Amino acid sequence: MPIYEYRCNQCGREFSELFLSIRQVKEVKCKFCNSSNLTKLLSSFRVHQTEESRLANFDTSKPRGEDFYRDSRNVGLWAKKRMREMGIDLGPKLDEIVEKGRTGKILEEYNK
Numbered sequence: 337m338p339i340y341e342y343r344c345n346q347c348g349r350e351f352s353e354l355f356l357s358i359r360q361v362k363e364v365k366c367k368f369c370n371s372s373n374l375t376k377l378l379s380s381f382r383v384h385q386t387e388e389s390r391l392a393n394f395d396t397s398k399p400r401g402e403d404f405y406r407d408s409r410n411v412g413l414w415a416k417k418r419m420r421e422m423g424i425d426l427g428p429k430l431d432e433i434v435e436k437g438r439t440g441k442i443l444e445e446y447n448k
């Protein structure tokens with residue numbers, strides 16, 4: 337039973353779909369906006385599975401409190417997510433920037 341992951345080009349969200357038969361693959365639509373304008377994500381490229389799922393569940397439209405940034409793993413998540421939603425993929429370079437942010441400098445910025 338194949339599981340495929342998709343990014344919707346209409347609303348920018350990601351979701352995974354479990355297919356009971358290969359015939360269903362062609363009929364997949366976005367779970368959120370019902371668009372069929374989807375990009376299939378290759379799961380073999382998903383190295384950081386945990387972060388990927390955090391990103392997928394992360395809603396940038398919701399307010400983030402102090403606790404959010406107290407968890408250093410969340411630093412940079414917002415930027416990543418926003419860039420994805422805008423269709424920008426900086427790949428490993430962004431990870432580098434985010435990693436720098438997690439050492440504390442970005443935290444100081446947010447607390448101003």
Ligand SMILES: [Zn+2]
Pocket residue numbers: 344345346347348349366367368369370371
């Ligand atoms: Zn959608």
